[in-house]
Amino acid sequence: MESPVLSYLREVHAELAQLHDGAPYSVGPASAEADPADFGIALATVDGHIYEVGTTRTDFSIQSISKPLSYGLAIADLGMAAVDAHVDVEPSGDPFNEISTSPETGRPANAMINAGAIAVASLIKGSGGRSPIQRIENTYSEFAARRIRSNGHEYRAERARSDRNHGLAYLLSSVGIIEGDPTKALETYLRQCAVRVDCRDLAMIAATLAAGGTNPVTGTEVLPYEAVERVLSVMMTSGMYDDAGDWATNVGMPAKSGVGGGIIAVLPGQVGLAVYSPPLDKHGNSVRGAAACRRISSDLQMHFVRAARVGRSAIRSTHTVDQEPSNIRRTEEAAKVLEEHGRRALVLDLTGDLFFAGTETVVRALNSIDDEIDFIVLDVRDVDEVGEVGTRMLGAVIDDLVASRRRILLVDPEGMLAGVNQDSYTVFDSHDRAIAHCERLIIERYGTQASLPQSVPVATSPVLAPLSAEDAERLTARMVPRHCSDGEVIRRVGQRFGGVFFIVAGAISIIASHTDGTRFRLRTLGAGMSFGELALGEDDRQETTAKAEGPVELMVLDAEAIEELEQEDPALAVQLWRALSRDAYLRVDRLSRANAARIRE
Structure with a gap:
């Protein structure tokens, strides 16, 4: 079963592949080989899962997408103040290669334009026997979770066509922004732009930024959080050059493009998005890449204002019904069926927000369930908010599960998922009801008709199993029958002990x-099952209310009958108390095991 996330990306890819505007960047051997039809989309979550469609494994030069990464490295090396002394953080509103420096200080407007990136490159020094470009390659590799290198042919082609960048380097040197050889700074910058990546690499780079600088696959802290905070802020205001204002308004994610055809966009705390398509628009941004980012941001509600909360897994716990059974006492035959087949029912307890990132973790879990799972209990009682994208994604995966003959039981007393096709699931107002119904479905499918008797005579009740048949019949003879209608309150809070109630039916x-x-x-x-025994003491009172759900048949051993039993047949009375104590212990033990199983999750 394909993930609805992947299905959605395929749909977007197929539609936007029809865009044929723009032309590839024309400098360098790789540019000459670029296929205008290449188009890849990769979406990486902050726990390292990647969805990819199209041309995602073809190498191309990273170009200006290198700028925020090197900017972060310089901040990590020298600190914010030292880097700020050489590069400002103001949006320039200019094209990427504009000569944009402050008349007062000579500082470039920001690190995303070429002048600022060259100044940043001059700040990255060799260390530990590694040259500046080797340190840059190592940092980029940690971002991508694989070894990536700069391409010499690409670098030399760029250098031969870089008169304007040479001019920028010497201009920055003339006002003291570059300290040292400006040519060396330019070489470092051009070599970093020639690093070869693919679309999947860029998605992992974006996800690492989304995760606060820690690679979600390797766990390596590539940049400190403070550096990532600054990098994403500058990307938001300046990453798309003279298209930055429109981008911030309509896409709402920090982003960076490169003339190699790549674009990355970052939704902090949630996902990293990467697109590769060589044809560029007048701003130097990939035509299909920009269109894909706009479409995906809108459809998946990724604008930073809408998706402001941190994206973490919405799954609080996952377990099977045999690990967390209901409180209903079953016949011995039914209990054996549940013991053998309870693993066929999966329970997912959800929490937090169901926007894209949170919902994606749920969808991924549902798409990866074992073939032996027949029933799924989805509990959304602790969900705070559900976005439109969450409703769509869950609706799609639930429809797929139903089509594959899975039964969905939804615990949703507040109607959080009311927008999902209601023919696809059964709704319950409590977790216990859903689990009990799920058990019944398992018993019906894998047991016999005798596993679910419509009524259980007191003499054969599991509660009185320790008693002999003769003793159980003698005890039953002291009880009185009681019939209750739907909704009838049988015992109220505060009432004194009224006897032990055995449920025969209902x-x-x-x-x-x-x-x-x-x-x-x-x-x-x-x-x-039985109830009422917890108020056995003379001064104890009922602490809960017992209410009939539909017609109910009871047999009641009332307080007077119990007193007579203790006087006339104390041995049988002791057996009764032992049976009730054993039944209570079994219920507590089952609850303890269920809690222990959930803690292990």
């Missing part, structure tokens, strides 16, 4: 109250 909701007085369903009890 279901009972046990309702508790929060400290603020709001009520919530604590658990659901079914046939074969």
